[in-house]
Amino acid sequence: MSKVCVYVFGQVNIVSFCGENYYCVINIWSITIMSRPNNKDFPPNFRITMDYRNERRWMYKRVNPGRKGLRDEFKAGVDNFVDFACVQPTFVENNVIKCPCTKCRNRRYKNPGDVKLHLYKWGFESNYWCWIYHGEEVLQSSVNFDDTSHNHVDGDDMYETMIYDNFGLNQEPSYLNRDIEGPHDSAKQFYELLDSAQQPLWSGCTADTELSFTLKMMSIKSSYNIAQKAMDEIFDACNRAMPSPNKVPSSFYEAEKLVSKLGLGHEKIDCCVNGCMLYYKEDIALAQCKFCFEPRFKKSNKPNSKVPRKRMHYLPLIPRLQWLFASPSSAKHMRWHFENQREPGVMCHPSDGEAWKHFDQMYPQFASKPRNVRLGICSDGFSPFGMSAKSYSCWPIIVTVYNLPPSMCMTTPYMFLTSIIPGKHNPKTKIDVYLQPLIDELKCLWETGVVTYDVSLKHNFVLKAALMWTISDFPAYGMLSGWQTAGKLSCPYQVGFTEYLKMIFL
Known part of the structure; x- marks a missing residue:
């Protein structure tokens, strides 16, 4: 085993390794080797970072010899750990933090006192x-070259290879070396439901499962605009025609219940008829708009009838981002970027x-975690009834994962429809x-994130996301940004520095 000797001289430190000296920078958790003093035979911009764990050896030295009580060092370390975790606002929910004991394994939230006891x-565990579930950054081993990777080191240079191996540089990134975990409660429920729905439609059936058959029928209903009563009749006919017992849903309602259990549902939100507000969150109980005072519901002779005058449908985004990591076909690709x-200099x-690079510089903490999701939003209006029908426009809001x-990333399965803004008029600035x-x-x-299970790496993590940009034509750009894209100051790039022309039509 090679030894690394560290000599500290103020802020400039020297590491002695295999008889050679290297300049380095030492912080509390890592050693960063910058270069040899004479830069002999060193690649440009050479940089190594290794985990420095000596300061946390107390974590795994819990009891005194002979199992005579807890070590004072361990108790002091636990106190410092809990104090550190409790001041990280992103990782504290309702005054509880994740418990990292061998039983809870960062899957359960406990109050600080219970965490100490555990x-x-x-x-x-x-x-x-590295306390990544309690606000600390992951330290990743890395070597940086100008347009070069450490994977391209000359095979004859055993000296450099020995350095890479000794400092752990020929290993996968730290987020790939985590212990295998089971899914958290929500993801576990999803997998159990998915497994139960994957049973054959009847004993011996190989063509369809309960879930695949139900999804096909739901797709047919949507494609051909089949009435719900007609779907009930179709399900009943299929039930009688297929061998018994079978798992064909008895009605359209039962089919909806099966699909909704997978967590990809939608919300119906009532709107002001003039687009002033949504009856949402603290305003959900209001019966009229608090701005224009228009009534929320249609007039009816029935005393308990509450039919909204205008309603939008919202499809939650968070579950769909979580299922990207729950699906083996997409989870491994979420770190592709x-x-x-x-190839440097080529934009693909x-x-x-x-x-993207500017965003990484502005928010390095977010950028350091490759599973954090980058999103774009796009919107445009369309007429669902065609040009010959009565004037009516809808505005879908689509979120894309990059x-x-x-x-x-630009294919249909990964372009998520989040909401449809109802017509009949353009929402304009009220979007x-x-x-x-x-x-x-x-x-x-962005602020807190959500606990998500990564099936490709078999462990849980805190998923965060950022909206990077919008994609739209110029009028929609004005709606989404609030910038006036018509008139004297319509140019968003050269505002105040360009002259305008006024056109007169005769």
Whole structure:
């Protein structure tokens, strides 16, 4: 085993390794080797970072020799750990934090007192050196070259290879070396439901499962606009025609119940007929608009009839982002923008662009976690009844995921319809009113995140997301941004620096 000797001289430190000296920078948790003093035979911009765990050896030295009580060092360390975790606002929910003991394994939330008791009783889960579930950044081993990767080191240079191996540089990133975990409660429920729905339609059937058959029938209903009563008759006929017992839903209602259990439902939100507000959150009980005072419900002779005059449908975004990590076909691709090596100077993905790189510089904590999701939003109006019908327009709001490779990120399965703004008129500047549910979810994803299970790496993590940009034509750009795209100051780039022309039509 090679030894690394560290000599500290003020802020400039020297590491002695295999008889050679290297300049380095030491912080509390890591050693960063910058170069040899004479820069002899060193690649440009050489940089190594190794985990520095000596300061946390107390975590796994819980009891005194002979099991005579807890070590004072361990108790002091637990106190410091809990104090540190409690001041991280992003990782505290309702005054509780995740418990990292060997029983809870960062899957359950406990109050700080219970966390201390669990750690005293069972100790920390294995290899939890970096407190990533309690607000600490992951330290990733890395080597940086100018347009070069450490994977391209000359095979004859055993000296450099030995350095890489000794410092753990020929290992996968730290987020790939986590212990295998089971899904958290929500994801576990999803997998159980999915497994139960994957049973054969009847004994011996190989063509369809209960879930696949139900989804096909729901798709047919949507494609051909079949009435619900007709679907009930179809399900009943299928039930009688197929061998008994079978798992064909008895009605359209039963089919909806099966699909809704998978967590991909929708919300119906009443709107002001003039687009002033949504009857949402604290305003959900109002019977009239608090701005224009228009009534919420249609007039009816029936005393208990409450039919809204206008309603929008919202499809929650967070569950669909979580299912991207729950599906084996997409989970491994959600780190593509970070792990895939591309030719420098060639833009084949938004992550190669200046906007993406500028965002990474502005928010390095977010950028350091490759599973954090980058999103774009687009919107445009369309007439659902065609040009010959009565004038009516709808405005879908679509969110696109950009973590995925180019062959996937712009395909239909990964373009998520989040809401449809009802007509019949263009919402114009009131589009923000209809975006409230989406904005609430985006704020949650940016500020606190949600616990998500990554099936490709077999562990849970805190998923966060950021809205990077909008994609739209110029009028929709004005609606989404609030900028006036018509008139004297319509140019958003050269405002105040360009002259305008007034056209007169005769």
